[in-house]
Amino acid sequence: MRLQFILVEVLQGLRRNATMVISVILVTFVSLTFVGAAALLQAQVTKLKGDWYDLVEVSVFLCPEGSTEPTCAEGEATEEQIATIERAIDTELGDVVATTYFESKAEAFEAFEARYPDGYQGTQLTEDDMQASYRLQLADPEQYQVVDEVLSGRDGVEVIEDQRAAFEPLFLALNRASLVAVGLAAVMLLAAALLITTTIRLSAVSRRRETGIMRLVGASNLFVQLPFMLEGAIAALVGAVLAVGGLWLAVQYLVVDWLAQSVDWVNYVTTADVLAIAPLLLGVAVALAVVSSVVTLHRYTRV
Amino acid sequence: MIRFENVSKVYARGARPALDEVSVDVERGEFVFLVGASGSGKSTFLRLVLREERPTGGRVYVAGRDLTRLSGWKVPSLRRGIGMVFQDFRLLPNKNVYENVAFALQVIGRPRHTISTTVPEVLEWVGLDGKEKRRPHELSGGEQQRVAIARAFVNRPQILLADEPTGNLDPTTSLGIMRLLDRINSTGTTVVMATHDDEIVNEMRRRVVELSTGSVVRDEADAQYGRREDILPLVGPAPVLDAPGRGVPRRGATPRIVVQPEPGDVAAEEAAEAAVEQGAFEHDGSQKAPPEDGTGEPDTSELPSRRSRRAMSGAGTGHEEA
Numbered sequence: 001m002r003l004q005f006i007l008v009e010v011l012q013g014l015r016r017n018a019t020m021v022i023s024v025i026l027v028t029f030v031s032l033t034f035v036g037a038a039a040l041l042q043a044q045v046t047k048l049k050g051d052w053y054d055l056v057e058v059s060v061f062l063c064p065e066g067s068t069e070p071t072c073a074e075g076e077a078t079e080e081q082i083a084t085i086e087r088a089i090d091t092e093l094g095d096v097v098a099t100t101y102f103e104s105k106a107e108a109f110e111a112f113e114a115r116y117p118d119g120y121q122g123t124q125l126t127e128d129d130m131q132a133s134y135r136l137q138l139a140d141p142e143q144y145q146v147v148d149e150v151l152s153g154r155d156g157v158e159v160i161e162d163q164r165a166a167f168e169p170l171f172l173a174l175n176r177a178s179l180v181a182v183g184l185a186a187v188m189l190l191a192a193a194l195l196i197t198t199t200i201r202l203s204a205v206s207r208r209r210e211t212g213i214m215r216l217v218g219a220s221n222l223f224v225q226l227p228f229m230l231e232g233a234i235a236a237l238v239g240a241v242l243a244v245g246g247l248w249l250a251v252q253y254l255v256v257d258w259l260a261q262s263v264d265w266v267n268y269v270t271t272a273d274v275l276a277i278a279p280l281l282l283g284v285a286v287a288l289a290v291v292s293s294v295v296t297l298h299r300y301t302r303v
Numbered sequence: 304m305i306r307f308e309n310v311s312k313v314y315a316r317g318a319r320p321a322l323d324e325v326s327v328d329v330e331r332g333e334f335v336f337l338v339g340a341s342g343s344g345k346s347t348f349l350r351l352v353l354r355e356e357r358p359t360g361g362r363v364y365v366a367g368r369d370l371t372r373l374s375g376w377k378v379p380s381l382r383r384g385i386g387m388v389f390q391d392f393r394l395l396p397n398k399n400v401y402e403n404v405a406f407a408l409q410v411i412g413r414p415r416h417t418i419s420t421t422v423p424e425v426l427e428w429v430g431l432d433g434k435e436k437r438r439p440h441e442l443s444g445g446e447q448q449r450v451a452i453a454r455a456f457v458n459r460p461q462i463l464l465a466d467e468p469t470g471n472l473d474p475t476t477s478l479g480i481m482r483l484l485d486r487i488n489s490t491g492t493t494v495v496m497a498t499h500d501d502e503i504v505n506e507m508r509r510r511v512v513e514l515s516t517g518s519v520v521r522d523e524a525d526a527q528y529g530r531r532e533d534i535l536p537l538v539g540p541a542p543v544l545d546a547p548g549r550g551v552p553r554r555g556a557t558p559r560i561v562v563q564p565e566p567g568d569v570a571a572e573e574a575a576e577a578a579v580e581q582g583a584f585e586h587d588g589s590q591k592a593p594p595e596d597g598t599g600e601p602d603t604s605e606l607p608s609r610r611s612r613r614a615m616s617g618a619g620t621g622h623e624e625a
Contacts, residue, residue: 002409002412005409005410209393209395209396210395210406212393213393213395213406213407213410213454214410215379215382216353216382216387217382217383217407217410217411217454217455217458218378218379218380218381218382218383218384218385218411218458219379219410219411220376220379220411221375221376221379223410223411223412224410
């Protein structure tokens with residue numbers, strides 16, 4: 001009985017304020033799409049880190065002939081220096097390094113030839129142009145700094161390279177993009193909150209007679225205010241559902257069907273990720289509606 | 304039932320108080336007229352009883368509750384025990400008669416079967432049987448006020464407040480409304496009515512509390528309205544501008560404004576009388592009337608005397624005839 005009565009009230013209210021309700025829906029839709037886009041970008045970054053950081057290595061290049069580094073003053077790294085480095089890796093970096101692989105000049109040349117069979121930019125290189133190195137796979141790729149501290153400056157080590165550095169520009173771009181999305185989302189969410197406030201106020205004013213009678217005959221505060229709250233919440237929820245739907249379509253057609261087909265070596269976000277962030281978006285919508293309506297109703301329909 | 308102890312109400316800081324140290328005690332089952340000029344504090348009195356306002360000084364007790372200490376969330380339960388009727392009816396224009404009355408029960412969460420039995424009963428009782436589907440704008444003023452009274456009374460309140468309920472109605476129609484309020488009073492409901500209608504007050508002969516600029520200047524049982532020019536000094540005796548015949552001695556040659564009641568109003572009153580004869584609504588209503596005022600005093604269900612009925616039934620007829 002009560003539920004049915006409230007639902008009828010809500011439907012009437014939604015119909016009466018159709019244009020305002022539609023604007024609330026659209027604004028929440030857009031703002032939550034931005035929120036969702038930011039969340040998806042972060043999910044993509046996490047995914048890429050997970051995939052790529054397992055593949056990346058830290059390369060410890062040993063001194064070649066004629067290097068100008070101060071650690072290479074003695075010329076090409078000697079057997080003794082290599083042994084010292086290996087011992088340092090084993091003892092001091094035992095926890096950090098998962099696997100160690102020594103690539104000799106011969107092996108480096110083989111790899112080079114396999115990659116560039118016709119020579120690199122027209123120059124045919126020899127084995128002596130290659131550089132021996134240690135390839136370290138870290139247990140946690142983020143701990144590059146530790147390796148750097150232990151090994152750099154040792155005699156026989158020319159330079160230490162973190163392959164992760166190659167991805168940094170990409171991650172930086174993705175992170176900045178999600179920051180932009182979050183910033184836009186914040187502005188749009190503010191607009192949505194103000195719109196919901198106005199809608200509820202309009203609704204409350206247009207139903208002043210009803211609420212006046214309700215208060216007069218002793219309807220409880222909740223009973224008087226619930227229809228307004230539900231109105232705001234329904235509009236915001238519809239906006240959130242649209243945002244989820246929009247993101248789902250975008251991911252399905254732009255990422256899964258197109259990007260993943262043309263650039264297939266990257267692991268992309270999927271529609272499952274969209275569904276995973278859906279509760280977040282719905283929650284933001286409900287919180288938005290509840291906060292705006294509580295603030296408004298406190299001022300406009302108090303007993 | 305309603306007790307004001309040195310109640311003051313000041314709306315704006317520094318302004319003249321709307322009520323100034325008012326002490327009034329209304330017993331259960333009483334019928335009280337509240338008279339006084341506009342701005343004398345009648346409406347403030349009623350608003351304080353409903354706790355739409357809080358007094359700035361003194362104590363207000365309604366149905367055993369101290370309204371000055373009543374917390375906000377208990378206000379709805381207080382108001383469920385009070386019916387309120389206004390001069391402008393305050394019906395919902397987009398709902399029909401039945402829905403308007405049912406609305407009062409729906410919004411306090413009464414079950415559907417209760418509503419579907421109670422509403423037709425009370426509509427029959429106020430004489431609107433068969434007009435359930437009409438919208439307010441299709442009804443005469445008297446009928447609209449009957450709907451408003453039905454809405455105020457459908458939950459069987461212990462107290463009925465009326466703020467100039469006959470202010471928009473012609474004398475005959477007003478009389479019908481007064482009979483209705485009198486019948487409500489005779490079921491044991493306390494009625495407090497603010498009014499300017501001297502004729503009604505004089506004919507009903509009930510307790511009269513007269514307010515003037517926020518103070519009680521008269522509180523008499525079985526009283527008259529008093530001299531109109533004393534209560535409404537700014538209006539005075541103005542037979543042309545005033546309602547016909549009010550407070551002026553009859554002079555046969557004086558041209559009179561003839562006010563014919565709408566046929567619907569007369570019919571409604573006849574229907575209500577008939578319904579009461581058959582004992583509609585009143586019968587099971589008196590069983591339902593709950594003594595939930597919290598005072599613990601026993602509900603004596605004593606009906607007030609109907610001394611005014613005879614006086615009223617013949618009254619007023621003289622005014623329609625020129």
